[in-house]
Amino acid sequence: MSLWLSLNFSDICGKAAFMFEIIQVLLIIVAAIIFIFLFWAGIVSFKENEFRASSRFFILSFISPIPYLMISLFSFPYQFELELVLLAITIFLPLIFFLPISRNTAYQQTNPATRIDERDTMFSRNELKSGTEAFEEYYRNNPDKKAADDVFRSKVGLLKPGSSQYNPFQFASANASFETIEALRNKVNGPVNPDQVKVEPERITNYIRQWSKKLGALDCGISGLKDYHLYSVGGRAERRNKPVVNSHKYALAFTVEMDKTMMDSAPSGSIVMESGQQYLESGKIALQVASFIRNLGYEARANIDGNYEVVCPLVARDAGLGEIGRMGLLMTPKLGPRVRISVVTTDLPLLIDQPLYNYSMIDFCGKCKKCADACPSKAISFNEKEEIDGVKRWQINQESCFTLWCQLGTDCGRCISVCPYSHPDNLLHNLVRSGLKNSSLFRAVALRMDDYFYGRKPPSAPLPGWLDIKTKE
Numbered sequence: 001m002s003l004w005l006s007l008n009f010s011d012i013c014g015k016a017a018f019m020f021e022i023i024q025v026l027l028i029i030v031a032a033i034i035f036i037f038l039f040w041a042g043i044v045s046f047k048e049n050e051f052r053a054s055s056r057f058f059i060l061s062f063i064s065p066i067p068y069l070m071i072s073l074f075s076f077p078y079q080f081e082l083e084l085v086l087l088a089i090t091i092f093l094p095l096i097f098f099l100p101i102s103r104n105t106a107y108q109q110t111n112p113a114t115r116i117d118e119r120d121t122m123f124s125r126n127e128l129k130s131g132t133e134a135f136e137e138y139y140r141n142n143p144d145k146k147a148a149d150d151v152f153r154s155k156v157g158l159l160k161p162g163s164s165q166y167n168p169f170q171f172a173s174a175n176a177s178f179e180t181i182e183a184l185r186n187k188v189n190g191p192v193n194p195d196q197v198k199v200e201p202e203r204i205t206n207y208i209r210q211w212s213k214k215l216g217a218l219d220c221g222i223s224g225l226k227d228y229h230l231y232s233v234g235g236r237a238e239r240r241n242k243p244v245v246n247s248h249k250y251a252l253a254f255t256v257e258m259d260k261t262m263m264d265s266a267p268s269g270s271i272v273m274e275s276g277q278q279y280l281e282s283g284k285i286a287l288q289v290a291s292f293i294r295n296l297g298y299e300a301r302a303n304i305d306g307n308y309e310v311v312c313p314l315v316a317r318d319a320g321l322g323e324i325g326r327m328g329l330l331m332t333p334k335l336g337p338r339v340r341i342s343v344v345t346t347d348l349p350l351l352i353d354q355p356l357y358n359y360s361m362i363d364f365c366g367k368c369k370k371c372a373d374a375c376p377s378k379a380i381s382f383n384e385k386e387e388i389d390g391v392k393r394w395q396i397n398q399e400s401c402f403t404l405w406c407q408l409g410t411d412c413g414r415c416i417s418v419c420p421y422s423h424p425d426n427l428l429h430n431l432v433r434s435g436l437k438n439s440s441l442f443r444a445v446a447l448r449m450d451d452y453f454y455g456r457k458p459p460s461a462p463l464p465g466w467l468d469i470k471t472k473e
């Protein structure tokens, strides 16, 4: 009996010692994984020129494994129990962040009750020349807008010498992009081939989706054309004062990526170069697709910079490409607001995409407010969404924003460059994005992490070296 007891006791002791060793090995493996992950994140950040983030990842990669190594390599009372607790926390904490919590599947977007008058947009108001009948008429009908508009008119102006970010090379490059768009502005419509080609909606939708990506689109979505997508009255060039009439059934939205490096130097000249170029790239895709559709014998009208019948972010949202965020721009799941949009309206039969109904982005925007903090003109609201024209949304102060543009000479873009969703589309940031999508708890933590690694108000990055040239003395 006593022999059996002693054998059994030594058996239990042997198993406990074995378990103890296993836990110790697991802790060392966890320490190694933490080190490798953080060190890899440091390398990724370094390659992204995010030097604050990379140095913090590198420091953390050396500090974070220390508790695991100390606890597993040194002997002290209750060591085994402590090891178990640490291991359990390490395994379950990430699970909590990635488990679906507060996904709010009932979330629905709300739609504007009325159409927007394009004459009220800042670009339209900027076209008004003092002393003209259009100028007098607009401010007779909108006396409340005169004072604010006098302020932006008192500044130097977009892409003008004397503005604070003026650089002859960068501004000449941006102007070159805008002049090219200008040359294409009247090509948005054209004759329709009378010999109509019969199409299968499913196949032609797939064809256009794939082809637009070959042409350089990041994404392509399709919505039914809704009344609120269309401006009520035109406000630019020869469309001024003309009611917008468009009976097409469908609207295709295309997004193109804006280069991260060019955006990071916002509000310097690189941002307006990139804006101009991506307006052109997205515009070219819309023009080609519209022309292709007309060649097939269906009506199609491209909507490109300076010649829009539609409010592009609303079309893109309904076409399933993203949500409208705090800064009033389309927020795409992979690149946030770091995109430009063009649209084609058509009667070619197509398959319609569903809106994303991505509650996580709206919820994150509610918490984040980083763009509002970074906005130099304080144009972005810190408040909850407000009821405006029958729809709950955030609205920026477009007069303050545009006045700053006219001071800078560029289109600023600080809000886009600091947005946590604007990080590159890679494994590191996509891991964070899947956490943001899944868990409201993770959204709160991720915001603190973004502030810690990138800064609450990150300074503008220096211009890419090749852009930093001076005129010859």
Ligand code: SF4
Pocket (backbone or CB within 6 Å): 325, 326, 327, 331, 364, 365, 366, 367, 368, 369, 370, 371, 372, 415, 418, 419, 420, 421
């Ligand atoms: S910076 Fe934050 S609040 Fe602003 S749009 Fe991006 S996620 Fe939303």
Ligand code: SF4
Pocket (backbone or CB within 6 Å): 327, 374, 375, 376, 377, 378, 379, 380, 396, 400, 401, 402, 404, 411, 412, 413, 414, 415, 416
């Ligand atoms: S572009 Fe600049 S001024 Fe305008 S809302 Fe964004 S950060 Fe503010």
